[in-house]
Amino acid sequence: MTARRLPLEGVTVLDFSTLLPGPLATLTLAEAGARVIKIERPGGEDMRGFAPHVDGRSVPFAMLNAGKEILSLDLKDEADRARLAPLLAQADVLVEQMRPGVMARLGLGWDDVRAINPRLIYCAITGYGQEGPRAQEAGHDINYQALTGVLSQAPGSPDHPATPAALVADIAGGAMPAVIAILLALRQRDLTGEGAFLDIAMSDAMASFAWLAKAQTAATGAAPGPHQGLLTGGSPRYGLYATADGRFLALGALEDKFWARACEGLGLEPDLRDDRRDPQATRARVAAIIRSRDAAHWRATLEPLDCCATVVRSLEEAAADPHFAARGLFRGEAVWDGLAMPLAHVPLPEGLRRARTTPRPVAEPRRPAD
Known part of the structure; x- marks a missing residue:
């Protein structure tokens, strides 16, 4: 009997992202068998400071980044950027989450890297996309839901405004569309031999969540009001x-x-x-x-x-709950220098992901060899 193989074995991902959307996307790819190399600035990304902490270690960071390799590089330093060249030449996927234009100013934009590796899938996750009047605007999940009209459907009352319980834009607008687009682009590369640039805007996907309100608007000529x-x-x-x-x-x-x-x-x-x-x-x-x-x-x-x-x-x-326990929904462990922490759940079926019972180590940042 042949050993089970995971679908993304042999795929290498360079992860320049921080916080939630990109790291959850690359965690999903890692769980499907990809090698993920996370590029962190010296001192680490912002998520390392997020509470709660256990013995000084951020549990949210561990949940999202276990099982990844971590390289510490100052992207503003020319020598450090030069160390990326061999990785860029060999990588299959690059994921970044900076404002439009930042990677290009660092010499790591799409045009720069495809000159090195024309087969690379370059996935850029932003709030509002690479172009448009809001492209350079700061935002978070609640802002993307607010601007696209999603929050207007159930905002609570003036006395008790309803803060969304789920980070819908970050996960369903950023992480999951990024995974889907990356997988489609890898399949397209199988057919064409060429890489692709993927413009993932978290606010764009919010239109999917307004589908029923849009149907009512089309049928009646008026959008439904709050609640x-x-x-x-x-x-x-x-x-x-x-x-x-x-x-x-x-x-x-x-x-x-x-x-x-x-x-x-x-x-x-x-x-x-x-x-x-x-x-x-x-x-x-x-x-x-x-x-x-x-x-x-x-x-x-x-x-x-x-x-x-x-x-x-x-x-x-x-x-x-016995049902979720039977399905192993909350199973999955990250281990950081001997400390056990939960691993973020990724919605992949058994057979397409690593075994939930195998702990994922959280790597310490290292410097790449010259």
Whole structure:
């Protein structure tokens, strides 16, 4: 029987990125078998300072960068840049996350490196892309969601603004599109023999998350207002409801069969079950019923009905859930000088990734040989 091989074995990635989007993308490539060489400035990147720390070591940094080789280089120093030449000539993929034009000013732009290696896949991750009025503008996840209209769909109230719980732009707008584009470009290189420049703008991908609001706009001529969309508060069938003990029930009973089961479990009055007549009246009554009992009651009453009703779990509860434990969802360990830390999860199926049970070491930065 032949030994199992990973899909990106033999692929070398130079990672010039920092913080979350690029490092998560290159971690995903590493988990699929690629050799990732992270280029860090002397003293290390900003993520090394992110809390929490264990014995002076950043757990977020370890989660995102375990299993990578780390080279310490001052890219503003000509001699250090010269040390990159052999790596650039041999690499398959380069990932960078600087503002447009910075790598070019360092002599490491697309035109510079493809002169050295025309087969290189060059992936540039930015907030707003390489060109356009906002290309040089600073931003973070919340800004990209705000400018593209995504936040306007469920902003909370003036008294209680809703900060997004997930870094959607960083991960779903930066890291994952970068991985997809890199894999497609590698396949294209198989066909053409040529490298490619990939312009990944985190804000661009946010348009994908506004698809339903755009459909409503096209159909009615008006965009849904805050909390008026089907999935953002406009339907009593889909949303969060507070329980008597201060927890929440997530209801997603969109289809009629699930809604009927949920109504039975809730004991909702028959005249309110047709939520087309007065959606807000139905929502108010559902909210009152759910608030009358604690989360344990609804977990025991609604979850067995298979009606898309779920008590919101804490992270600790999720990690202990038998289903996720069976699938190894929270498995994966980074080891930094003997200290065990969790490894960031990457959504790759078994068979296309390294075994979750094998710890990934966090390398100390080293200087490349002259």
